[in-house]
Amino acid sequence: QSVLTQPPSASGTPGQRVTISCSGSRSNIGSNTVNWYQQLPGTAPKLLIYINDQRPSGVPDRFSGSKSGTSASLAISGLQSEDEADYYCATWDDSLKEVFGGGTKVTVL
């Protein structure tokens, strides 16, 4: 069971907006920044969002992140077929470890 809670799945049609939630506690999200990773099938994770809402160079602005209190969200606007992947939130926990969410599988219908 993961320290951070994500919905196991999310879906949308091309062009739609999909939002993925990540729920934690005061000891992790509540006191640290959140990062998001995209993992395409059979590949290593890729950093998608860092420090809550920052996009690394090359990540489309269709992807956006936010954080409020002990929760964070990843939004994908203008959903595309290539966005079909697993998405993980992650943050530092005050128990001195990096923690990940269980992952959300995004399906493009």
Add this chain to the structure above:
Amino acid sequence: QVQLQESGPGLVKPSETLSLTCTVSGDSIKSYYWSWIRQPPGKGLEWIGYIYYSGSTNYNPSLRSRVTMSVDTSKNQLSLKLTSLTAVDTAVYYCARAERLATGFDYWGQGTLVTVSS
């Protein structure tokens, strides 16, 4: 372009020790944090620990008693040792880089599958 490449045995027997190496090319390993992260087949990600280029470490409390990480700046390599393996240690093992602890892992290796089986 920064590249990370994990190497090591694909099959290890129960109770034995896993030794993996991550070779970094395209940049120095100095001034970065280097983590090992694993992913059991069909499951999520688990952070194993990190090592700073200076050699300071921080391990996941759930694995601390079995984990040792080291770094060789002359070879631009980092290493992972995990002892007393069981089937639950079967996973894809990734090495990954972070510029700072809060900024996320910006470069990852392709991962190497380690199967624990007799």
